[in-house]
Amino acid sequence: MLRSLRLAALLGGLLMAAAASARDIDAASYGFPLTNPFEATIASTPPELRPTLPIDEDITQADYSLTLRPEREFTLPDNFWPVKKLKYRMARQDHEAPLIFIIAGTGAPYSSSTNEYLKKLYYQAGFHVVQLSSPTSWDFMSAASRFATPGVTKEDAEDLYRVMQAVRAQHPRLPIKDFYLTGYSLGALDAAFVSHLDETRRSFNFKRVLLLNPPVNLYTSVSNLDKLVQTQVKGIDRSTTFYELMLEKLTRYFQDKGYIDLNDALLYDFQRSREHLSNEQMAMLIGTSFRFSAADIAFTSDLINRRGLITPPKQPITEGTSLTPAFKRALQCDFECYLTEQVIPMWRVRTDGGSVLQLVDQASLYALEGYLSKSPKIAVMHNADDLILGPGDIGFLRKVFGDRLTLYPHGGHCGNLNYRVNSDAMLEFFRG
Numbered sequence: 001m002l003r004s005l006r007l008a009a010l011l012g013g014l015l016m017a018a019a020a021s022a023r024d025i026d027a028a029s030y031g032f033p034l035t036n037p038f039e040a041t042i043a044s045t046p047p048e049l050r051p052t053l054p055i056d057e058d059i060t061q062a063d064y065s066l067t068l069r070p071e072r073e074f075t076l077p078d079n080f081w082p083v084k085k086l087k088y089r090m091a092r093q094d095h096e097a098p099l100i101f102i103i104a105g106t107g108a109p110y111s112s113s114t115n116e117y118l119k120k121l122y123y124q125a126g127f128h129v130v131q132l133s134s135p136t137s138w139d140f141m142s143a144a145s146r147f148a149t150p151g152v153t154k155e156d157a158e159d160l161y162r163v164m165q166a167v168r169a170q171h172p173r174l175p176i177k178d179f180y181l182t183g184y185s186l187g188a189l190d191a192a193f194v195s196h197l198d199e200t201r202r203s204f205n206f207k208r209v210l211l212l213n214p215p216v217n218l219y220t221s222v223s224n225l226d227k228l229v230q231t232q233v234k235g236i237d238r239s240t241t242f243y244e245l246m247l248e249k250l251t252r253y254f255q256d257k258g259y260i261d262l263n264d265a266l267l268y269d270f271q272r273s274r275e276h277l278s279n280e281q282m283a284m285l286i287g288t289s290f291r292f293s294a295a296d297i298a299f300t301s302d303l304i305n306r307r308g309l310i311t312p313p314k315q316p317i318t319e320g321t322s323l324t325p326a327f328k329r330a331l332q333c334d335f336e337c338y339l340t341e342q343v344i345p346m347w348r349v350r351t352d353g354g355s356v357l358q359l360v361d362q363a364s365l366y367a368l369e370g371y372l373s374k375s376p377k378i379a380v381m382h383n384a385d386d387l388i389l390g391p392g393d394i395g396f397l398r399k400v401f402g403d404r405l406t407l408y409p410h411g412g413h414c415g416n417l418n419y420r421v422n423s424d425a426m427l428e429f430f431r432g
Helices: 002-019 037-043 078-083 113-124 138-143 153-170 186-201 218-228 242-257 266-270 279-305 324-331 335-350 356-362 365-374 393-404 420-431
Strands: 061-066 086-091 097-103 128-132 176-184 208-212 378-383 405-408
Touching (some): 037 279, 086 113, 086 138, 097 113, 097 186, 113 128, 128 153, 138 279, 176 186, 186 365, 208 420, 218 279, 218 335, 279 324, 279 335, 335 356, 356 365, 378 393, 393 405
Parallel strands (some): 097 176, 208 378, 378 405
Antiparallel strands (some): 061 086
């Protein structure tokens, strides 16, 4: 009996050691100055702690267009003309080089500031770089998505994969050594599913894949962000809106400074002034930003599919049509509302009655647990204080990725991606 207990204790210790084999970065040695996750998410890294990167004039780059859903040329309203073709950005080296695809986060276009930062980082390191919009951005939904109802990650990944194949076909003479893949936030979750898809289709045979701050359980992450809008903020009542409060604070801040200086350091400096935002105000700001993304998704999906939930299906929309009433209705629908009213009904039709729990599972990293645990080419970088993580998520990442998980103590949601320590670690991973 005693021997059995000792054996059980030994096995338990080995399992614990395996689960703890992630690269946990010590808070004292890390040096990232923002320990408040709300502040880090909003303000990002102080400029003096960021890597030195090339300016646009020193990068050989251009924007390109793809025609992937030609039928939308006729079915979309005329004022959707900018997104009837899918745009992407490519930066190219003047010699054979590895190519890396970057997938943007929730609602973000290919030209988002985080995509731009990552482009410069990898271009300077010698990569060709392709910047892609998120499947949840209105341009991708309009020009590339088959069902224009993002949220089923497997199907979003299939749409992304077609885009990547089309990009490669559009540049047949570009000398490419190997293919790499990364994404941040929701784009990281998409990257995991794209990598899994490529294991059978073999168009790219990605050499390495890096997931930056991915949601583990997509439903948990969007629920966390939805709840931030419900935060009770001191100073807000029926006569004073949240936006008026923010405007008053910014006005007083610039009056104290004596000039208006809108640059990357603004929020970091602002948070050190007497007008700094409270945790509740920062939570509301983050939640509001996410609510606008959710509204964009709900509005675009409803319009393309003519569901009539937000836009009247028989009402023609022209260049002169005001979309304000429809967008106001969309703002009343958070991400859970979008899932309930648009994603789940479509999912059930396509799966002949699939359950909500099945959808939640299949739209999250849980669906790829076996693949991710056995694929040495895939790694994760995350923050212990990330706002999108829920109970058990870090434990799941430890169990699945082991020493391929790098866990930083601070940084909020993607707030430390442009910290020099993190950028060095990204490059080190891709260089092998």
